[in-house]
Amino acid sequence: MVKNDSEKQTEEKIFEAAMAVFEEKGFAAARMQEIADRAGINKSLLHYYFRSKDQLFEVVFNKLFEKMFSMVIGIFMSDKPFEEKIREYYCEHIRFFQQNPMLPIFIMSEISHNPERLKKRFGNIDYTKIRDSVMGFHAEEMSEYGIKKEDWVQFMITVVSLTIFPFAAKEIVKMFLDQTGYTKGFDDFMNERKVFASEFVINAIKHMNKK
Amino acid sequence: MVKNDSEKQTEEKIFEAAMAVFEEKGFAAARMQEIADRAGINKSLLHYYFRSKDQLFEVVFNKLFEKMFSMVIGIFMSDKPFEEKIREYYCEHIRFFQQNPMLPIFIMSEISHNPERLKKRFGNIDYTKIRDSVMGFHAEEMSEYGIKKEDWVQFMITVVSLTIFPFAAKEIVKMFLDQTGYTKGFDDFMNERKVFASEFVINAIKHMNKK
DNA sequence: GTCTATAGAAGGATAGAC
DNA sequence: GTCTATCCTTCTATAGAC
CATH class of the missing domain: 1.10.357 (Tetracycline Repressor; domain 2)
Structure with missing residues (x-):
């Protein structure tokens, strides 16, 4: 499944934000809301792209x-x-x-x-x-x-x-x-x-x- | 204020349990419930003795x-x-x-x-x-x-x-x-x-x- | 001092409109 | 693909009986 430009961009933005927040706070203290804020997108988009906090963390880790x-x-x-x-x-x-x-x-x-x-x-x-x-x-x-x-x-x-x-x-x-x-x-x-x-x-x- | 025997004992039990849980899980992932369970006492006693999770952690840290x-x-x-x-x-x-x-x-x-x-x-x-x-x-x-x-x-x-x-x-x-x-x-x-x-x-x- | 019950807030996750 | 609204669970913290 080839991803289009906007999808790639959003996923990338989320991923970068997630790396920053997880690295800084650790898994337990990291907040999905903060990741969304830093990526400049809505919280529910995180789940759209990565399903759960656990799965997002795993990719980042x-x-x-x-x-x-x-x-x-x-x-x-x-x-x-x-x-x-x-x-x-x-x-x-x-x-x-x-x-x-x-x-x-x-x-x-x-x-x-x-x-x-x-x-x-x-x-x-x-x-x-x-x-x-x-x-x-x-x-x-x-x-x-x-x-x-x-x-x-x-x-x-x-x-x-x-x-x-x-x-x-x-x-x-x-x-x-x-x-x-x-x-x-x-x-x-x-x-x-x-x-x-x-x-x-x-x-x-x-x-x-x-x- | 001198503490009586049972008070001393309970406070001590809480403190030991808190050390174990915080050390193992870290502050963010530690749960007051688990500390209470390990100390063999009720959760609200934690607050009676140490007021809040933050304060309990500080003493332990x-x-x-x-x-x-x-x-x-x-x-x-x-x-x-x-x-x-x-x-x-x-x-x-x-x-x-x-x-x-x-x-x-x-x-x-x-x-x-x-x-x-x-x-x-x-x-x-x-x-x-x-x-x-x-x-x-x-x-x-x-x-x-x-x-x-x-x-x-x-x-x-x-x-x-x-x-x-x-x-x-x-x-x-x-x-x-x-x-x-x-x-x-x-x-x-x-x-x-x-x-x-x-x-x-x-x-x-x-x-x-x-x- | 210790318990039960519950308030109150926060955070993860989903439904559904657009 | 993206947003709003909301559900539901989890967790800290407190009120109040004993």
Whole structure:
């Protein structure tokens, strides 16, 4: 069924508005009325296009999860040299989350309040591709750097923690910076973090299991 | 006004139930009815003791925030040798969050959806105490280890990221472990992480700014 | 202090006109 | 496809008996 112009436009407007509201408020606190208002249309049109709040949310969630997931995992799929990759990772990802600061907390919060949704949609992805990609491209480098083969998930989680956590806890970090005399703002802090995190990780893996 | 036994008991029961429900569901999805049910009392008693959902939540939030905050910050206030402290930190904190797995996502989620609450209650704490504690006890050690003086917040955030993030993203991590052939469970993963994270951090700081 | 009953508001969803 | 009007459920909160 091909959609005509006006239909496409309205559906698109609703979808954009829904992404904004859900990401900002979370599922439970989001209001259909607010989504309608932001889309500049009538509330009942939401149901016309997406049937229910649940279904609208599901489409939005899947879209945002993929956006986040591909970003987070992307770097591990590249096959540049390790250190270059790490530096690039922290640059790119921090920049990305500066554009999407609510994305991490949205994804993590919704998933912990409803794990079924995650399993339903993303339970059947072939994650071995990622593993093989990481291990295939980098197994050699990793052991060279002293990361044990069985520790690759620990390593991945460690790398992404350093960027995702500060965004997820943005308000706490901001308060902390304010109250301890950091003169610049959160954005500057995260810009500095691009370098700090890179050096931290590179220094760590250079000397793992080699004391 | 001193409270008698039965009053104390009921208030306590409500409070415990409220902590459980709010932590599990978040403010917006939590239901007064469910809190009453779990406390084994009538719904209107909630209002008798705590007036409104908002006020009940506020008491619960403050309690849980303090619980989390003192845990997270605690280690930085101790004055043991650096490496010993780091190892102890990851042991203790991972054990703590294994007992309270929903705490991180609860705190972070509620704060990003309502930053005012954080500022209202915790905006006036004297965080310089923490800074001075970290810098006072450990400034020397830190520079010895190659952490620049102005990077102490970056360092603190880094250290806590490594434990808090995996709990906040618990379901994602679990799925990832399942799908990539990790034979043990999340709990084992986090137990292994006690060692991995310690070694990671210690190796990193041993060589910061010393390449 | 604790309960029952109910008010009152909000929000999701649908019917039906255009 | 879009709007108005409205239904119906859910949830917070209060009144009032015991």
